[in-house]
Amino acid sequence: ELKVEQNPLFLSMQEGKNYTIYCNYSTTSDRLYWYRQDPGKSLESLFVLLSNGAVKQEGRLMASLDTKARLSTLHITAAVHDLSATYFCAVKRTQGGSEKLVFGKGTKLTVNP
Amino acid sequence: DTAVSQTPKYLVTQMGNDKSIKCEQNLGHDTMYWYKQDSKKFLKIMFSYNNKELIINETVPNRFSPKSPDKAHLNLHINSLELGDSAVYFCASSHLGRSHNEQFFGPGTRLTVL
Numbered sequence: 001e002l003k004v005e006q007n008p009l010f011l012s013m014q015e016g017k018n019y020t021i022y023c024n025y026s027t028t029s030d031r032l033y034w035y036r037q038d039p040g041k042s043l044e045s046l047f048v049l050l051s052n053g054a055v056k057q058e059g060r061l062m063a064s065l066d067t068k069a070r071l072s073t074l075h076i077t078a079a080v081h082d083l084s085a086t087y088f089c090a091v092k093r094t095q096g097g098s099e100k101l102v103f104g105k106g107t108k109l110t111v112n113p
Numbered sequence: 114d115t116a117v118s119q120t121p122k123y124l125v126t127q128m129g130n131d132k133s134i135k136c137e138q139n140l141g142h143d144t145m146y147w148y149k150q151d152s153k154k155f156l157k158i159m160f161s162y163n164n165k166e167l168i169i170n171e172t173v174p175n176r177f178s179p180k181s182p183d184k185a186h187l188n189l190h191i192n193s194l195e196l197g198d199s200a201v202y203f204c205a206s207s208h209l210g211r212s213h214n215e216q217f218f219g220p221g222t223r224l225t226v227l
Contacts (some may be wrong), residue, residue: 035218042203043218045216045217086154093212095169098161098168098169100211102158103155106156
């Protein structure tokens with residue numbers, strides 16, 4: 001069974017600082033997603049990582065994927081308050097011809113002024 | 114607007130009642146999903162339909178019955194509601210076979226069972 005672990009689950013950081021969220025998964029997969037969820041809102045897709053060594057950047061967020069280590073990271077550079085949200089990684093699992101996403105428990109990020 | 118929409122946004126009901134949540138997508142996707150997000154924000158897939166055919170059915174009580182009248186709609190009917198059914202239910206859609214197969218989520222339906 002595919003397990004997806006994120007850490008930390010809670011992250012409180014100051015504006016201007018850098019930090020990394022980690023996502024480990026237990027079985028081989030060729031696709032990993034990062035989503036953002038604001039309180040009381042839906043999930044917004046941030047990144048889709050398709051291959052080993054993939055790196056994607058959008059603003060202050062950068063995501064990378066190491067399929068051999070089964071590890072993805074979401075790096076936050078010079079955090080600002082607007083980045084406060086819960087971030088989920090999700091790993092694709094193929095099952096009998098269908099695909100599903102298995103989500104990590106989420107990392108609740110609070111950026112303090 | 115192209116999107117995944119759900120109704121209702123909030124649903125408050127008594128134990129034992131039956132209720133339905135509706136989902137529609139106009140993204141031209143062929144696959145739709147139902148997820149449950151519990152009070153600890155943990156997201157778990159419940160069902161998936163591809164071209165109106167059920168392809169994923171996780172371990173969900175049979176009080177939950179999805180129905181897909183066409184590719185653009187996936188409804189969720191819940192019988193005999195229990196306290197533990199209180200959660201936020203998200204519908205999502207994607208297109209199987211596309212390299213990204215990115216799932217787009219609806220706004221969620223917050224179900225409260227009293």
